[in-house]
Amino acid sequence: MSSILEMKDLRKSYGGVTATDGVSLSVEKNILHAIIGPNGAGKTTLISLLSGAVKPDGGKIFFAGKDITSQPAYSRAKVGISRSYQITSLIMSMSVLDNVALAIQARSGHSFKFIKPAKSLTKIRSEALNILKQIGLADRAEDLTSNLSHGEHRLVEIAIALASNAQCMMLDEPMAGLGPEESVRMIAFIKQLKGSRTILLIEHDMDAVFALADTISVLVYGKIIATGSPDEIRNNEAVRHAYLGEE
Amino acid sequence: MFGTLSRSSKLTLLALLVLAILPPIFIWTGNSFYVDLATRLVILAIAAVSLNLILGYGGMISFGHAAYLGIGAYAVGIPAHHELYGGFEAIASFGGFTHIFLAVGISALFALITGAICLRTKGVYFIMITMAFAQMLYYLLVSLDEYGADDGLVIDARSEFPLINLDNSLQLYFVCLASLAAAMLIVRTVVHSRFGMVLQGAKGNEERMTSLGYNVYAYRLVAYVISGAMCGFAGALLGNFTTFISPEMMAWSRSGELMFMVILGGVATTLGPLLGSAAFIIIEEAFSSYTIYWHLPFGLMLMAVVLYTNGGIMGMKFKWRSPSAEKGTQENGTK
Ligand SMILES: Nc1ncnc2c1ncn2[C@@H]1O[C@H](COP(=O)(O)OP(=O)(O)O)[C@@H](O)[C@H]1O
Ligand SMILES: [Mg+2]
Numbered sequence: 308m309s310s311i312l313e314m315k316d317l318r319k320s321y322g323g324v325t326a327t328d329g330v331s332l333s334v335e336k337n338i339l340h341a342i343i344g345p346n347g348a349g350k351t352t353l354i355s356l357l358s359g360a361v362k363p364d365g366g367k368i369f370f371a372g373k374d375i376t377s378q379p380a381y382s383r384a385k386v387g388i389s390r391s392y393q394i395t396s397l398i399m400s401m402s403v404l405d406n407v408a409l410a411i412q413a414r415s416g417h418s419f420k421f422i423k424p425a426k427s428l429t430k431i432r433s434e435a436l437n438i439l440k441q442i443g444l445a446d447r448a449e450d451l452t453s454n455l456s457h458g459e460h461r462l463v464e465i466a467i468a469l470a471s472n473a474q475c476m477m478l479d480e481p482m483a484g485l486g487p488e489e490s491v492r493m494i495a496f497i498k499q500l501k502g503s504r505t506i507l508l509i510e511h512d513m514d515a516v517f518a519l520a521d522t523i524s525v526l527v528y529g530k531i532i533a534t535g536s537p538d539e540i541r542n543n544e545a546v547r548h549a550y551l552g553e554e
Numbered sequence: 555m556f557g558t559l560s561r562s563s564k565l566t567l568l569a570l571l572v573l574a575i576l577p578p579i580f581i582w583t584g585n586s587f588y589v590d591l592a593t594r595l596v597i598l599a600i601a602a603v604s605l606n607l608i609l610g611y612g613g614m615i616s617f618g619h620a621a622y623l624g625i626g627a628y629a630v631g632i633p634a635h636h637e638l639y640g641g642f643e644a645i646a647s648f649g650g651f652t653h654i655f656l657a658v659g660i661s662a663l664f665a666l667i668t669g670a671i672c673l674r675t676k677g678v679y680f681i682m683i684t685m686a687f688a689q690m691l692y693y694l695l696v697s698l699d700e701y702g703a704d705d706g707l708v709i710d711a712r713s714e715f716p717l718i719n720l721d722n723s724l725q726l727y728f729v730c731l732a733s734l735a736a737a738m739l740i741v742r743t744v745v746h747s748r749f750g751m752v753l754q755g756a757k758g759n760e761e762r763m764t765s766l767g768y769n770v771y772a773y774r775l776v777a778y779v780i781s782g783a784m785c786g787f788a789g790a791l792l793g794n795f796t797t798f799i800s801p802e803m804m805a806w807s808r809s810g811e812l813m814f815m816v817i818l819g820g821v822a823t824t825l826g827p828l829l830g831s832a833a834f835i836i837i838e839e840a841f842s843s844y845t846i847y848w849h850l851p852f853g854l855m856l857m858a859v860v861l862y863t864n865g866g867i868m869g870m871k872f873k874w875r876s877p878s879a880e881k882g883t884q885e886n887g888t889k
Contacts, residue, residue: 360764360765381764381765381767381770384765396762398763399759400757408751418749419749419776420749421744422747424743424746425746426746471766
């Protein structure tokens with residue numbers, strides 16, 4: 308198996324806090340690679356470094372063999388990296404359908420198109436609606452996003468990730484704040500995404516992680532302390548001590 | 555066909571219709587002063603419509619938009635000045651198309667250059683730096699003795715067009731009104747396009763739009779240029795209307811007034827900027843003859859509107875009517 312995403316000695320500090328402390332990690336193509344670790348371990352920071360939202364203090368990032376360390380965030384999406392947010396980050400002032408449609412529109416070249424009404428583009432609109440149907444939000448499509456519940460917002464996050472159809476999806480705690488029923492739906496959904504693309508999953512829910520992941524890395528205080536199969540991680544002494552044991 | 559239009563489109567058409575009917579009546583009833591007032595209103599409304607594109611839909615709070623009114627007016631005055639008194643052969647002309655080309659072209663260029671810099675900043679820095687660029691232009695013109703420095707310059711002849719005579723106040727008025735309708739239509743079309751969706755998306759959540767792959771900076775810059783060019787056109791009309799140019803046209807207080815009009819009328823609506831300009835003109839007219847502090851009632855009204863409505867005069871109306879308005883959207887949704 309070949310790796311698609313490579314991190315080499317990534318570093319990032321916020322003032323005195325070292326959020327990413329020399330992370331080197333290789334993510335293989337078309338697998339689900341989970342990153343677990345206690346709160347404040349630097350998981351979200353790592354995703355932000357990979358998506359380009361945050362610039363590293365040092366180190367390099369390679370995607371499909373190309374050095375993307377200095378590529379701006381918007382162009383990383385173009386090469387096939389997308390992310391979802393732990394803290395819901397949607398366009399609240401637009402409809403749910405518009406949020407998803409914008410993700411599809413982003414895939415189809417530039418948007419310096421000034422004349423045709425966006426809402427008349429049936430191809431984009433119906434694809435967006437299909438995704439909302441899959442995720443069970445079709446009846447909310449025309450609603451203002453700010454009017455949706457927290458659980459629904461989490462689902463819209465995933466709908467957008469789906470719509471971006473990226474080669475490499477980074478999901479930041481998609482299950483955060485979901486009820487048990489919604490969690491089950493979300494797990495089934497992520498299962499469905501597996502196989503045809505690379506997924507970097509950050510998740511707190513251990514049952515979900517062990518059910519979904521092909522490979523797991525454990526991040527503690529900005530450092531990767533172990534990487535391996537779910538069984539290896541479960542039985543790793545250092546991990547049990549540093550993380551699993553705490554629970 | 556009228557039935558397929560949204561309620562806000564109908565209101566906009568109604569407002570434009572009223573604006574088309576009133577001035578001829580003013581003339582027939584011997585109140586030609588009100589035609590002048592209506593012309594000023596319509597020209598300021600075009601400027602406000604252009605500002606609304608970046609401020610209302612794009613979330614870019616420009617405090618330097620009057621610069622484009624000034625550029626547009628000087629693009630009429632300077633060529634006319636040279637045509638009359640010689641010098642600067644390259645641009646000396648009474649020709650209206652030359653004036654408009656210069657007004658729109660130089661405004662677009664000014665917007666491109668200053669926007670490229672301003673849009674690197676955010677929040678209050680953006681507000682300050684847009685104002686700083688406008689002030690730079692202001693002081694540049696104050697320093698140009700050839701064009702009257704801070705006293706300004708009388709434009710001796712209006713722009714010449716085939717078939718149209720801008721010296722006729724009613725003809726000038728209808729040129730302005732047609733321009734307003736066109737400006738509203740352009741902004742409306744642009745904001746509903748894919749480009750407009752990106753612009754509004756970036757206002758709502760810049761980080762999300764970036765991570766989706768949109769180069770937010772580039773989209774904003776293009777909107778900024780469109781807006782500046784459009785306001786430059788309004789400036790050319792203003793120059794023809796006042797037949798007088800002075801740096802005062804682009805003073806920061808003028809930019810502030812444009813912002814007030816947009817916010818008072820209701821940001822990100824088609825009709826809002828026109829309503830805001832109308833409110834401004836009416837208040838100015840009603841109070842400025844009694845007191846030099848006429849900005850005070852305007853400011854108080856703005857505060858009231860911002861505090862007690864959700865989105866200017868337009869928002870006020872919709873708030874009053876909200877039960878039926880909500881029902882309306884639900885009906886549309888189920889259709
Ligand atoms: N923008 C920021 N400014 C300052 N400190 C930050 C910022 N983002 C993260 N941190 C700090 O970096 C550390 C890692 O945070 P984060 O990546 O969010 O962890 P996790 O997602 O694993 O919970 C924390 O100590 C956090 O307080
Ligand atoms: Mg986190």
